[in-house]
Amino acid sequence: MLPFKSSVSKFASRRINQNIIPLISKNAFSTSAFARSAIPSLHTFTEDEEMLRASVAKFAKEQVKPKVKEMDEHELMDKSIIQGLFEQGLMAVETPTEYGGSGTSFTAAILVVEELAKVDASVSVACDVHNTLVNTLLIKYGTLAQKEKYLPKMSTDTVGCFCLSEAGSGSDAFTLQTRAEKQGDYYVLNGSKMWITNSYEAGIFLVFANVDPSKGYKGITCFIVEKDMGVQIAKKESKLGIRASSTCSLTFEDVKVPAENVLGEVGKGYKYAIEILNEGRIGIAAQMIGIAQGAFDEAMPYLFQRKQFGEFIGDFQGMQHQYAQIAVEIEAARLLTYNAARLKEQGKNFVKEAAMAKLYSSQVAEKAASKAIEWVGGVGFTRDLPLEKYYRDCKIGAIYEGTSNIQLQTIAKLLRPVYSQ
Amino acid sequence: MRILVGVKRVIDYAVKIRVANSRVVTENVKHSMNPFDEIAVEEAVRLKEKKHASEILAVSIGPTKSQETLRTALALGADKAFHVEVAENEEVQPLQVAKALKAIVEKEKPDLVLLGKQAIDDDSNQTGQMLAGLLGWPQATFASKVDLNGRDLTVTREVDGGLETVKSKLPAVVTVDLRLNEPRYASLPNIMKAKKKPLTKLTPAELGVDMTPRLQILEVSEPPKRSGGKKVGSVDELIEKLKNEAGVI
Numbered sequence: 215m216l217p218f219k220s221s222v223s224k225f226a227s228r229r230i231n232q233n234i235i236p237l238i239s240k241n242a243f244s245t246s247a248f249a250r251s252a253i254p255s256l257h258t259f260t261e262d263e264e265m266l267r268a269s270v271a272k273f274a275k276e277q278v279k280p281k282v283k284e285m286d287e288h289e290l291m292d293k294s295i296i297q298g299l300f301e302q303g304l305m306a307v308e309t310p311t312e313y314g315g316s317g318t319s320f321t322a323a324i325l326v327v328e329e330l331a332k333v334d335a336s337v338s339v340a341c342d343v344h345n346t347l348v349n350t351l352l353i354k355y356g357t358l359a360q361k362e363k364y365l366p367k368m369s370t371d372t373v374g375c376f377c378l379s380e381a382g383s384g385s386d387a388f389t390l391q392t393r394a395e396k397q398g399d400y401y402v403l404n405g406s407k408m409w410i411t412n413s414y415e416a417g418i419f420l421v422f423a424n425v426d427p428s429k430g431y432k433g434i435t436c437f438i439v440e441k442d443m444g445v446q447i448a449k450k451e452s453k454l455g456i457r458a459s460s461t462c463s464l465t466f467e468d469v470k471v472p473a474e475n476v477l478g479e480v481g482k483g484y485k486y487a488i489e490i491l492n493e494g495r496i497g498i499a500a501q502m503i504g505i506a507q508g509a510f511d512e513a514m515p516y517l518f519q520r521k522q523f524g525e526f527i528g529d530f531q532g533m534q535h536q537y538a539q540i541a542v543e544i545e546a547a548r549l550l551t552y553n554a555a556r557l558k559e560q561g562k563n564f565v566k567e568a569a570m571a572k573l574y575s576s577q578v579a580e581k582a583a584s585k586a587i588e589w590v591g592g593v594g595f596t597r598d599l600p601l602e603k604y605y606r607d608c609k610i611g612a613i614y615e616g617t618s619n620i621q622l623q624t625i626a627k628l629l630r631p632v633y634s635q
Numbered sequence: 636m637r638i639l640v641g642v643k644r645v646i647d648y649a650v651k652i653r654v655a656n657s658r659v660v661t662e663n664v665k666h667s668m669n670p671f672d673e674i675a676v677e678e679a680v681r682l683k684e685k686k687h688a689s690e691i692l693a694v695s696i697g698p699t700k701s702q703e704t705l706r707t708a709l710a711l712g713a714d715k716a717f718h719v720e721v722a723e724n725e726e727v728q729p730l731q732v733a734k735a736l737k738a739i740v741e742k743e744k745p746d747l748v749l750l751g752k753q754a755i756d757d758d759s760n761q762t763g764q765m766l767a768g769l770l771g772w773p774q775a776t777f778a779s780k781v782d783l784n785g786r787d788l789t790v791t792r793e794v795d796g797g798l799e800t801v802k803s804k805l806p807a808v809v810t811v812d813l814r815l816n817e818p819r820y821a822s823l824p825n826i827m828k829a830k831k832k833p834l835t836k837l838t839p840a841e842l843g844v845d846m847t848p849r850l851q852i853l854e855v856s857e858p859p860k861r862s863g864g865k866k867v868g869s870v871d872e873l874i875e876k877l878k879n880e881a882g883v884i
Contacts, residue, residue, distance in 0.1 A: 261706060262827060265706060265821060265829075268667070268821075269710075269821040269822070272820055273820045301822065302820055302822045302823060303822045303825075307823060315824075316823040316827045318823060
């Protein structure tokens with residue numbers, strides 16, 4: 215937009231002196247006018263971010279890809295892949311260096327999630343939840359002692375998970391029932407959690423429990439719980455998609471958590487949950503654009519290998535229109551995601567943009583994965599090709615970390631004050 | 636013991652090459668470090684990790700964008716980088732590269748030079764050999780195993796007939812082959828550390844090297860498309876076809 219603005223102001227001042235006023239500056243459509251723009255596009259990354267993206271893409275292609283089918287079939291994440299993620303520093307992207315992390319940008323984490331998702335959405339979400347939900351909360355609200363105790367572990371070998379949802383509380387998260395009773399120097403946790411990503415592999419659990427139900431949601435407190443304190447895996451879900459990502463129900467039976475393991479302030483847990491999910495949302499958006507692009511990249515070469523009626527099917531106009539449309543939507547979703555990430559880095563308000571990114575990306579992922587199978591036809595429908603997995607994996611995007619309906623509510627609520635009295 | 640590693644920025648191995656106007660199209664095409672150079676860097680890093688080497692210097696002769704490749708080398712474990720900058724689209728040929736590397740070797744005095752056996756764009760397989768010749772150093776090419784004991788170098792080479800083991804003393808030039816090792820990925824912590832490592836820019840003039848190509852490329856064309864084969868019923872038929880149809884005997 216900048217070049218057009220400057221062109222307008224240029225002949226606004228000329229107007230005073232000249233009789234003949236050009237309607238459009240002769241430079242308005244030339245590339246040199248755009249080259250003078252100081253604001254770079256959303257496809258601009260630092261050298262580190264570019265190198266990281268290339269490295270993760272390579273790692274995903276060489277180390278993760280060969281195991282994708284097996285992990286999906288057995289509904290189990292390969293330990294060597296989790297280890298690989300730790301070794302590459304991908305489980306501590308934003309963590310400060312003094313705790314074993316790399317202290318890199320939020321966008322860097324987003325790029326990691328995106329590149330992993332192009333190959334396997336399960337590996338991507340494991341990395342995403344660990345980084346954007348668990349690490350970030352510890353970094354933001356942890357005391358020095360908590361950070362020193364837990365962040366190094368989370369940077370080297372211990373997987374973390376985020377325990378908010380319960381059987382009776384999903385979207386209505388703050389009606390959670392898990393209780394935390396103060397008993398001397400401990401809180402005793404009782405209750406259960408459901409739909410917890412990473413829980414099978416996790417050693418550290420951020421558990422949201424209520425210390426005082428009479429206060430309603432203002433009693434919700436976040437606790438750092440170690441597996442050894444007594445966390446029990448009740449049930450591992452068997453899912454439609456992201457099957458290698460463990461999703462379990464957890465049971466807490468008189469689990470004693472030291473009082474010093476309260477994260478942040480007692481009763482402020484609800485606030486932390488809302489905040490962190492706003493960010494985590496962008497991570498899910500990144501996972502979704504990864505799925506969309508991954509499916510697209512798998513399908514497209516086939517269109518120029520398969521011939522019907524003497525032509526490559528990719529050259530039929532009907533097909534051209536379809537894949538062009540999908541490419542547009544993937545790009546739009548990508549830009550929404552990158553922009554939300556950069557807004558957050560800038561310290562600007564990003565809640566609406568994050569909700570938009572997640573909402574739209576999950577829709578685009580579903581569309582792209584679905585179309586990709588259609589384009590490839592019968593063989594795309596078989597399990598011999600990875601396409602059907604993208605289609606199964608994308609569905610969760612409209613559900614977790616805030617359902618699509620909740621995203622729409624969020625966006626609507628933020629729009630209302632702009633237009634109402 | 637210091638190691639000099641040569642790295643080249645080439646079109647990524649996975650890209651489908653397109654030829655236009657008797658040259659390979661390089662604009663808007665993904666580039667990365669020559670795969671054999673990655674193996675060379677990996678070997679250097681492993682030697683450093685085993686405490687055989689104290690410092691790794693990475694060098695690249697190429698246009699401005701070669702700096703990306705050098706930064707990757709730093710992220711993989713090299714300590715310092717040298718960029719001999721040439722103009723965009725300027726042709727860089729093995730003899731000139733060997734001369735530039737010789738100049739740097741004489742400046743920095745490494746004990747071992749590790750290079751990829753060839754670059755996947757020109758497949759010359761000459762630079763290492765020419766460099767050794769210019770320096771008067773021993774050379775061990777197509778290395779599939781490198782062992783260092785003090786200043787004694789033992790290299791197993793993959794040759795047409797099988798494996799050959801050669802011994803020499805440092806300083807030496809070694810070119811690496813595919814099976815030497817499996818390169819690591821640039822981990823995020825190392826990518827961040829690479830930012831602080833020095834990258835020095837040099838010009839061919841400073842090194843006293845004339846980069847003018849000595850070879851002129853007359854034509855570049857795609858190889859002929861593979862045509863279908865035929866089945867034959869007997870050896871006699873095969874010989875008849877090879878003689879009369881294919882004209883090869």
